[in-house]
Each structure stands twice: as structure tokens, then as C-alpha cells.
Amino acid sequence: MPLQKEEYLRLEQKARDLRKLIINTVVWAGSGHVGGSLSAIDMLTLLYHKYMNIDVANPEWEDRDRFILSKGHIGVGFAPVLADKGFFPMEWLETFNHTHSQLGMHLDKNKVPGLDASSGSLGHGLPLAFGLAMSARLKKQNFRTFCLIGDGESNEGSNWEAAMAIAHYKLTSVIPIIDRNNCMMDGRTEEVMGLEPLDKKWEAFGFRVINVKDGNDLNQLSDALETAMDSEDKPSVIIMQTKKGCGVAHITDDYRYHYAGFDGEKQEQCMREIDEYHDQRIGAEV
Amino acid sequence: MGGLNYTILDTAKLSTAELYGKTLCDLAEEHPEVVGLTADLAKSTKIGVLGEKYPERLINVGIAEQNLLGAAAGMALNGMVPFVSTFAVFMTMRALDQVHTDICYQNLNVKMIATHGGLSFGQAGTTHHCTEDISIMRSMANCKVIIPADGMETANAVQAAYETPGPVYIRINRGFDQKVYDNTEYGYELGKAVQMHEGTDLTIIACGSAVWSAREAAKVLESVDGVKARVLNMHTIKPIDREAILKAVHDTRRIITVEDHNVIGGLGSAVAEVMAESGKACAFKRLGVPDTFSIIGLHEDLMSHYGYDVNGILASARELMGADFEEDDDWDDEI
Numbered sequence: 001m002p003l004q005k006e007e008y009l010r011l012e013q014k015a016r017d018l019r020k021l022i023i024n025t026v027v028w029a030g031s032g033h034v035g036g037s038l039s040a041i042d043m044l045t046l047l048y049h050k051y052m053n054i055d056v057a058n059p060e061w062e063d064r065d066r067f068i069l070s071k072g073h074i075g076v077g078f079a080p081v082l083a084d085k086g087f088f089p090m091e092w093l094e095t096f097n098h099t100h101s102q103l104g105m106h107l108d109k110n111k112v113p114g115l116d117a118s119s120g121s122l123g124h125g126l127p128l129a130f131g132l133a134m135s136a137r138l139k140k141q142n143f144r145t146f147c148l149i150g151d152g153e154s155n156e157g158s159n160w161e162a163a164m165a166i167a168h169y170k171l172t173s174v175i176p177i178i179d180r181n182n183c184m185m186d187g188r189t190e191e192v193m194g195l196e197p198l199d200k201k202w203e204a205f206g207f208r209v210i211n212v213k214d215g216n217d218l219n220q221l222s223d224a225l226e227t228a229m230d231s232e233d234k235p236s237v238i239i240m241q242t243k244k245g246c247g248v249a250h251i252t253d254d255y256r257y258h259y260a261g262f263d264g265e266k267q268e269q270c271m272r273e274i275d276e277y278h279d280q281r282i283g284a285e286v
Numbered sequence: 287m288g289g290l291n292y293t294i295l296d297t298a299k300l301s302t303a304e305l306y307g308k309t310l311c312d313l314a315e316e317h318p319e320v321v322g323l324t325a326d327l328a329k330s331t332k333i334g335v336l337g338e339k340y341p342e343r344l345i346n347v348g349i350a351e352q353n354l355l356g357a358a359a360g361m362a363l364n365g366m367v368p369f370v371s372t373f374a375v376f377m378t379m380r381a382l383d384q385v386h387t388d389i390c391y392q393n394l395n396v397k398m399i400a401t402h403g404g405l406s407f408g409q410a411g412t413t414h415h416c417t418e419d420i421s422i423m424r425s426m427a428n429c430k431v432i433i434p435a436d437g438m439e440t441a442n443a444v445q446a447a448y449e450t451p452g453p454v455y456i457r458i459n460r461g462f463d464q465k466v467y468d469n470t471e472y473g474y475e476l477g478k479a480v481q482m483h484e485g486t487d488l489t490i491i492a493c494g495s496a497v498w499s500a501r502e503a504a505k506v507l508e509s510v511d512g513v514k515a516r517v518l519n520m521h522t523i524k525p526i527d528r529e530a531i532l533k534a535v536h537d538t539r540r541i542i543t544v545e546d547h548n549v550i551g552g553l554g555s556a557v558a559e560v561m562a563e564s565g566k567a568c569a570f571k572r573l574g575v576p577d578t579f580s581i582i583g584l585h586e587d588l589m590s591h592y593g594y595d596v597n598g599i600l601a602s603a604r605e606l607m608g609a610d611f612e613e614d615d616d617w618d619d620e621i
Contacts, residue, residue, distance in 0.1 A: 062365065109392055117363060121387045127353040128388060131360020131368075134345055138321065139364065158384075161350035165357070168348075 021080040029096040031261030037077020039242035070125020071150035087114030123156025152184030167206030181244040183255035215240025305437035307332035331371035351381040359388035374400035374416035404546030406459035421551025435497035438467035442474035464498035479530040485514035488540035496544035503599035
């Protein structure tokens, strides 16, 4: 079911605010993984502002839905989501990457309230999600575990070990989400290490594949999440076709902006481009 | 240790790993949060007995060690106490990134019980030997490292691991070990060496299967050479018992370490670090695998080949007893 107009506008505004907060955090940090943060932020917005069952006042609530940031290098994109949600003071973002900060490039569960697992080494998230889901089954808990995986990260064999196990144990409570922005450190994914046909790979591993044509479109992402959450016979994976650096025109779909910094002038440009991007989005949807 | 009191009759029939399996089942009966995970080695590691008793509480992930250790971390994140078993070589090398990042870095309550340690799977060759794990695991922050001497000590170590929050690595052997302890009631305490033989002439510090050899060697040294050797069972490599090492340095001034592991980075290195930092020099010899990949053979033959069986320990002890020391009148004042 598509989002209601009012809700859509609320979420689109939240995504716009978070994009700006990410750019500011990159500036405070000196530099950061901005490209992959901006490709994933629309999904993060939906998860944290609509779909996940969480309690900010009780971040360790044992029946909460879990989110595993397997593409752990976008800490600079995810910490703003948690801060904005109220898990820790917004001022922490201004210390990002600084000596003795609670927040570094790859977030540490033992330092960051609201973070369900430390990550950073790629290919670790889905095994953690598998373990969480197995433990939930044993403890008769109903929470879901969402796991955001980079497309480049999908090269790691450990993802496929976990995918095999999730399908084997029919753990429909795990929802892997692939951020298919087609870029990795050294170039385009299909040039560095081809992944296609990625959907056929997941299908062959026993998953229902939900392809999202525009992974930066909140309505399409919302439909995909609802389909995945309804899946009862076998687990679902969401492959969302996103754009790296989405929302900031001068870095969009450019793998060289996997990691970058901005001076004051560029920061202003980013803000302008973000507004233009979201104005266009809203104009097209409403 | 409470709750464990196996009869001598039981142990004669149980290998070291079987005693681990039995202890784990006892823990699982008492504590519903205890679960087991393995990667197609349920039978070999003996964790399989947990699955016979509680089928849903033993999770087999197939031959996929990265997923094995990652999944254990995931379960611990939700308050369970996973015991993970596979061969030591796969636990500590194949899946080391997961051990490091998912378990140790997050300081999760995962118990890693690795079997087929050292050269105990001798005939299988280097792909299934593990003579690097002590070195690797003792450099993992938050992680405790235990190398039990036999089945009874394994039972104690597994119980202690459950009672100690955070990651614990226990390395045991394949098959039967020479019996060191008749029961579990000998005062096992994590982090505290157990003195197996009194002596003031030299100290033999051993772990794992070398403890039995060290004790046998000490008996021969006493009866044949008239040399009184102290034997310490250093079952816990981390945290190491500094007090016992420094006392040995002071009292005996000759130390031999013995381990079924590369001489680099394991027990010998841990003891040497304590000794060197104390500023008290003493005659010192490390016995173990001499920084090589092992030849093929029976475990006993391999320990003999590399000079850390009873005869090897005797030869090194005699050599050390023949070493000259400069007199140091201040020795007693310095400690």
C-alpha cells in the first residue's frame, strides 16, 4: 500500500533533514563515506521513522526490532539517524572522528546507544542477523532483524554462508536489504567484480527477491518492506537500485565520492542541491 | 567448582571432548540460555550430545565457519550463551575476523571451545594441526584463554567459562589425553596455576597435554637425578598467573616452558614477558614446536620428535641444571 500523502510528506522531509545532517557530520568529521550514506538514507528513514518497532527510551528493550548495518563504513550516515531519533545528544555528531569521540567512522555498539551491533569489517552483518533470528526463535520472540548490505560488500563469501543458513532454517524474520548503488572503492561493481544476475543468485539461495527500481523512492521502498514483512513461507531480500550520493547532484552516481570531504563552499552547494532534489521528488509524487 | 563430581569410572570411558560435551549438557539443563553451535563437526567435537538432548538448542550451520562465529555473536547479542565448537585451526584462523570483530571487540558472552588443538590430530597433517592459536587468541583483547590438561580440567574450564562473563577460548585435544586429574576437586581457579610437583631447583611450566609429561619428568628428575623440579600447570594463558611465575623465578632461577604449540607466541612467550618485565633474569628454555610445520605422525611421536615429551623435558632440564650462574648476593633483597 502506498504511503498516505501526509505521511509521505513527513518522511520526505525527514529524509531531506537527514541528508543535510549527514553532510554537516561529514564536515565536522573532516571527511567521510558520503556516497553510500546518501544512497541508503531513504531506506534508513523509513525503517527508523515508520517500520521498526523500537523504543528510544529503552534502547536495549529485548523485543525491539534489530537493525544491523553490515555496510558499517556508513557510520557517518547512520549516526545522524540515531542522534536525530534521540538515542544520544546531537552534539555528539560534532565530535565525529575526533580523538576520544563516542563516534568514529565505524560505529561501536559499546559506545553508541541505539546501535544493535558493531560493524565495519564487511560481510559480517548477515551472520549476526542469522544468529539474532535463531535466538529469537528459541526465545519465542517476534522481533524482525533488518540487515543493510552494500552491493560491493556482496563479494564477501560470508554473506552467502549466512544466506544459505537463513533459507535453510526458514528465518523469515531476517530481511536483508541490498543497497545496489553499483559503486565500490575501486570503480563500478560490474567492472571490479561482477555481481549480476544478483537477483538470480538470491533466488537460487532460496529467497523471495523484491526488486525496487528506484531505491531512493520512499513509496517504492515502503511497498517493498511491507511485502518482505508479510513473507511467511520463505525469507525475502530487498534489492534496491539506488544512486550513490543521491540527493547531492554534483556527486550523484560517481564512485569517486565513496569517501569525500567538503569545504564551506561545497557544503553550501550540497545543501542547495539537497533542497532542489527533494523539491523535485515532492513535485513528482504529489 | 560446584556441581561437577564425575567418578573415576566415568572418565576412563570418556575422551576429553566427551567430558566437554557432558559438562555442556549439564550446564544446558540448568541454564536455558545455553546453546551450542557447530559447523558440521557435531560428532568430532562432541558438542553433538547437546543436540541429542535438546535438538533445537544445537545449531549446525554446515561447513561455514565465518557464519558459525558470526551467528554465535548474534545469539549472544540477544542474551544467549553460545558454546561454539569446531577444530582449533578453523576457529582461530578461518574465522578469526569474526572472532576478533564480532565476539571479542563487542565483548560478547561467547564460549569458543576448540578441539583438535596442537598436534593432537597428528596424522591429519598441518591443515588440521593448530600450533598458532594460543598466540593468536591471547592477543585478542577481552578474551580469556584456557588450555586444560585433561578431561577433568576441561570440565572445570567449561564450567568456569560459563561463570565468567565475556569471550573465553578453550583449546582441547582430539581423543584421549593422559589422565592428570582423577576428579574435578583439586582447586581449579581460572587464572591461577596449579602446582603439580614441589621443587626448588627448577620450574617446569606447562599447559595442555604437556602437563602430564612435565609431571612425569619431575618424578624421574627427583628419583634419578636428585633434582627437585617444581611443576606448574598453567592452564590459563590469559590472564596469566604472574605471581606463580615470579615466585618460580625467585625460588628456582631456572624455568622451562612446555606446550603443544609453536614456541613463538604461546605459553613460553607469555612466561618470558612476565619474567623480562620483572627485571629478574633466570635460565630459561621454551619447549614446543620449533617454528615449523609439523611432520606427519601420532601425537605422542610428534611430541617426542620435537623434544617436548618426557624425554625431551628431561634433556632440557639436565642441560639447564648444568648451566653456571654468576653469584648475585642481592638476589634475595631484590624481590
